[in-house]
Amino acid sequence: MDITIHTTALPHDDPDASVAFYRDALGFEVRSDVGQGRMRWITVGPVDQPGTSILLAPPAADPGITEAERRTITEMMAKGTYGWILLATRDLDGTFAKVRAAENAEVVQEPTEQPYGVRDCAFRDPAGNMIRIQELR
Numbered sequence: 822m823d824i825t826i827h828t829t830a831l832p833h834d835d836p837d838a839s840v841a842f843y844r845d846a847l848g849f850e851v852r853s854d855v856g857q858g859r860m861r862w863i864t865v866g867p868v869d870q871p872g873t874s875i876l877l878a879p880p881a882a883d884p885g886i887t888e889a890e891r892r893t894i895t896e897m898m899a900k901g902t903y904g905w906i907l908l909a910t911r912d913l914d915g916t917f918a919k920v921r922a923a924e925n926a927e928v929v930q931e932p933t934e935q936p937y938g939v940r941d942c943a944f945r946d947p948a949g950n951m952i953r954i955q956e957l958r
Contacts, residue, residue: 826873829888831904831950832880836861836927839877846923846944847908847952849875862950875906877948879933898949905951913956918943920954932956 833839836854840863843849849865854873856862860882866874880898881891897903910916913932920926921944929943929951940956 828874828876829918830878831899831906831907831946831948833861833863833877833946833948834859834879834895834898835947836863836877837880839863840865842925842946843875846920848919864887878926889896901945901949901951903949905953908952908954909957910954911957913940913942913954918956920944 837858838849840854843865844851850868850870852864852866854861854863856879860879861877862879863877864874865877880886880894880903886894894903917932921928925947927945929945930941932940932942934940937947940958942954944952944954948950
């Protein structure tokens with residue numbers, strides 16, 4: 822079987838702030854930006870990995886979501902408990918410094934050696950999504 826990860830999705834509630842974070846703080850390229858206002862679907866990804874993307878999507882746009890579910894999603898996003906992704910780099914300290922310097926990156930955890938054998942750091946993007954970055958060894 823030949824399966825790859827093509828795209829994963831994270832919610833956004835401010836498309837311009839999300840683009841700025843993923844483009845400027847993480848260095849991703851914007852591959853597509855469809856829609857208007859807050860109802861935009863934006864695809865971003867690492868420049869050197871054209872086959873792997875993150876779709877930044879408005880979570881409340883799905884017509885199958887009830888009003889109660891929309892409220893729950895909004896509350897979870899505000900708390901930072903709705904979406905997350907795990908990234909990796911060979912230069913954790915350099916990556917941490919670059920992301921921390923971005924104006925819209927919220928530091929959650931500085932580079933730390935975890936008891937389970939991984940060194941990582943964590944940020945929240947403008948939508949509250951947890952962005953954990955592990956050091957490749």
